Amino acid sequence: xxxxxxxxxxxxxxxxxxxxxxxxxxxxxxxxxxxxxxxxxxxxxxxxxxxxxxxxxxxxxxxxxxxxxxxxxxxxxxxxxxxxxxxxxxxxxxxxxxxxxxxxxxxxxxxxxxxxxxxxxxxxxxxxxxxxxxxxxxxxxxxxxxxxxxxxxxxxxxxxxxxxxxxxxxxxxxxxxxxxxxxxxxxxxxxxxxxxxxxxxxxxxxxxxxxxxxxxxxxxxxxxxxxxxxxxxxxxxxxxxxxxxxxxxxxxxxxxxxxxxxxxxxxxxxxxxxxxxxxxxxxxxxxxxxxxxxxxxxxxxxxxxxxxxxxxxxxxxxxxxxxxxxxxxxxxxxxxxxxxxxx
Amino acid sequence: xxxxxxxxxxxxxxxxxxxxxxxxxxxxxxxxxxxxxxxxxxxxxxxxxxxxxxxxxxxxxxxxxxxxxxxxxxxxxxxxxxxxxxxxxxxxxxxxxxxxxxxxxxxxxxxxxxxxxxxxxxxxxxxxxxxxxxxxxxxxxxxxxxxxxxxxxxxxxxxxxxxxxxxxxxxxxxxxxxxxxxxxxxxxxxxxxxxxxxxxxxxxxxxxxxxxxxxxxxxxxxxxxxxxxxxxxxxxxxxxxxxxxxxxxxxxxxxxxxxxxxxxxxxxxxxxxxxxxxxxxxxxxxxxxx
Numbered sequence: 001x002x003x004x005x006x007x008x009x010x011x012x013x014x015x016x017x018x019x020x021x022x023x024x025x026x027x028x029x030x031x032x033x034x035x036x037x038x039x040x041x042x043x044x045x046x047x048x049x050x051x052x053x054x055x056x057x058x059x060x061x062x063x064x065x066x067x068x069x070x071x072x073x074x075x076x077x078x079x080x081x082x083x084x085x086x087x088x089x090x091x092x093x094x095x096x097x098x099x100x101x102x103x104x105x106x107x108x109x110x111x112x113x114x115x116x117x118x119x120x121x122x123x124x125x126x127x128x129x130x131x132x133x134x135x136x137x138x139x140x141x142x143x144x145x146x147x148x149x150x151x152x153x154x155x156x157x158x159x160x161x162x163x164x165x166x167x168x169x170x171x172x173x174x175x176x177x178x179x180x181x182x183x184x185x186x187x188x189x190x191x192x193x194x195x196x197x198x199x200x201x202x203x204x205x206x207x208x209x210x211x212x213x214x215x216x217x218x219x220x221x222x223x224x225x226x227x228x229x230x231x232x233x234x235x236x237x238x239x240x241x242x243x244x245x246x247x248x249x250x251x252x253x254x255x256x257x258x259x260x261x262x263x264x265x266x267x268x269x270x271x272x273x274x275x276x277x278x279x280x281x282x283x284x285x286x287x288x289x290x291x292x293x294x295x296x297x298x299x300x301x302x303x304x305x306x307x308x309x310x311x312x313x314x315x316x317x318x319x320x321x322x323x324x325x326x327x328x329x330x331x332x333x334x335x336x337x338x339x340x341x342x343x
Numbered sequence: 344x345x346x347x348x349x350x351x352x353x354x355x356x357x358x359x360x361x362x363x364x365x366x367x368x369x370x371x372x373x374x375x376x377x378x379x380x381x382x383x384x385x386x387x388x389x390x391x392x393x394x395x396x397x398x399x400x401x402x403x404x405x406x407x408x409x410x411x412x413x414x415x416x417x418x419x420x421x422x423x424x425x426x427x428x429x430x431x432x433x434x435x436x437x438x439x440x441x442x443x444x445x446x447x448x449x450x451x452x453x454x455x456x457x458x459x460x461x462x463x464x465x466x467x468x469x470x471x472x473x474x475x476x477x478x479x480x481x482x483x484x485x486x487x488x489x490x491x492x493x494x495x496x497x498x499x500x501x502x503x504x505x506x507x508x509x510x511x512x513x514x515x516x517x518x519x520x521x522x523x524x525x526x527x528x529x530x531x532x533x534x535x536x537x538x539x540x541x542x543x544x545x546x547x548x549x550x551x552x553x554x555x556x557x558x559x560x561x562x563x564x565x566x567x568x569x570x571x572x573x574x575x576x577x578x579x580x581x582x583x584x585x586x587x588x589x590x591x592x593x594x595x596x597x598x599x600x601x602x603x604x605x606x607x608x609x610x611x612x613x614x615x616x617x618x619x620x621x622x623x624x625x626x627x628x629x630x631x632x633x
Contacts, residue, residue: 011480012357012532234558235614236362239391264584271577286564287573291581293563296610304612323587325529 002122004221007259008134008143009230010240014261017325018230019133020048020068021332025343027065028333031128034067034121038114038135045070048329057121063329067127069117071135077113084210089203096200111135111146115218122221132225141247144222147215227255231308232262233301238308245312255314257341260305263318269299317341344553344602345370345629347521349466349513351476351549353484354525355535359557359621361388362614363525363605364477366621368393372409373626376472380405381462382413383487389413389477394615410471416454419461426464455490456507463513481524481539488514488548517550526599527558528592533599556601557621558608560588603628 007019016037023035034057037048048060048068057067081090081099093099111134118132134143142149227248231241241258248255272295273288309316317339326332337343345367352364361384368380379402382389390398390413393405400418402410466474478484491510494503514520522543526536540552563585570586573579596604608620 010357012355012527234359235612235617236359236388236391237357239614265577265580268577268581283565283569287569287578287582290563290565290585291578293609294581294584295577300610300612321584323584324591 004225021336023131024329024333262321264298353478360525365392365618369622380411391614392618522552528595553602
């Protein structure tokens with residue numbers, strides 16, 4: 001049975017690094033682990049050996065148990081189309097200008113593609129652990145809403161809105177798009193866009209049955225996964241974490257833990273001299289002022305972490321602030337393990 | 344650069360662009376101007392930095408002279424059809440808008456022109472001395488900037504095309520519009536910001552963007568030699584963290600020298616406090632420059 005771990009949270013809090021560290025810690029414990037990542041930082045990519053990586057999992061250099069895959073969203077969509085559409089529909093879809101627009105812009109598309117990849121690797125049975133670094137859009141919540149949103153897109157809900165009736169056949173649709181009201185739309189938009197879009201949605205609809213089953217499966221995998229919410233101590237990510245917990249609750253996902261990244265030692269808050277003591281011009285005063293400043297931050301962090309723990313009733317794992325950010329997988333895995341997070 | 348009538352604030356996610364957008368709004372309003380802050384992203388970012396739980400499509404006054412709103416695409420589309428395209432009276436605009444909502448999500452450039460159009464129309468309206476936009480993060484922001492040009496290219500003629508061309512004129516007018524990209528002195532933010540600047544400049548989407556480096560840890564006034572004699576403990580550990588951050592940040596600041604540097608705020612609890620402190624900092628910087 002493959003264990004799935006989803007690392008989610010606001011942008012810029014270190015999700016990618018933490019995901020890699022968790023996967024690496026599992027690999028070090030002898031389990032076959034896969035990390036699925038999106039757009040990793042250059043040096044982390046180097047550490048993972050990702051510079052020439054496609055979306056198929058590859059073994060990470062120097063680590064027999066660790067594999068990594070980088071998600072290329074448009075390639076994933078092409079794969080989905082090829083897998084679930086009739087060949088002639090697939091050919092039409094892939095050249096439709098709206099396919100690119102959907103793949104790049106439909107907010108749930110990137111997330112659906114990531115979820116699809118996750119499901120594929122979890123089901124392959126090749127890995128003991130699959131760690132997913134969620135796409136940044138919508139603070140991560142899109143990842144959970146994507147299966148339903150994609151089903152809506154393909155179900156013809158948009159088509160019905162467009163035509164104001166039940167989903168029509170192609171010929172009926174063309175008659176409808178010739179109506180004066182819809183011709184006005186085209187004239188406003190400056191081109192025959194409407195029939196192109198309708199065409200596209202009709203083709204997409206042929207995939208409805210298979211894709212909606214798939215969407216349900218992805219949804220089930222997400223519910224069975226361990227969800228970890230990452231944040232840093234900065235006021236904005238803390239605020240977003242609060243919102244994120246509410247949104248996850250709406251889709252009935254219960255996170256198992258909070259990863260509190262870039263944490264300062266609590267001890268600094270206790271040891272910090274009062275700001276008045278730190279006044280002066282010499283080096284010693286500067287050192288004291290420095291501890292006073294970081295101590296104030298450590299104090300606030302401790303309060304924020306305690307508040308998160310009490311409010312959401314989940315353990316908060318504090319990952320120490322290390323500068324420069326660690327780049328080797330061994331270092332990152334050590335950092336993750338040092339928090340007491342069970343891997 | 345903080346004085347332009349239309350300012351777009353973007354940046355990599357997590358760098359603090361909403362805080363900076365709110366702070367610029369606060370600074371301009373403190374100077375007695377009538378200011379509109381627009382949240383284009385649909386997140387809670389701008390609202391929380393202005394100490395509000397949410398924002399609506401109608402501007403609300405959040406401080407004396409400072410108003411804030413959030414883009415609602417359906418409402419913006421309705422307005423675009425009525426006011427900008429002069430869709431004739433009596434035409435079924437509700438039905439039209441409903442049909443168009445599909446296109447808004449899918450057709451190239453349409454979603455973008457409606458979202459980016461709203462703050463630009465507001466800046467044309469003459470009701471504001473300044474319109475400050477909390478724009479989406481870098482990748483999405485660039486596709487928004489492409490919107491008007493894409494539409495102008497697709498629409499062969501007519502009202503749509505004239506409108507789109509006027510939007511492009513405003514975006515590219517260096518006296519009217521400025522783009523500020525918020526970054527932090529770190530590897531990924533620096534790389535992404537540089538990439539965005541190159542793309543915006545090479546395609547001349549706007550005047551060259553300014554860079555605001557956020558969360559810059561100020562120099563603490565000691566060096567490695569001062570740490571050596573210290574005993575093990577918090578004083579020494581905090582000093583070492585400080586020096587390693589200074590060194591790391593120096594590197595990324597030299598890679599992308601900012602027009603404005605904002606300090607890392609320590610011991611600050613809420614987004615509202617962050618925006619106020621950044622506004623103080625921007626205001627002091629402006630006073631020093633004058």
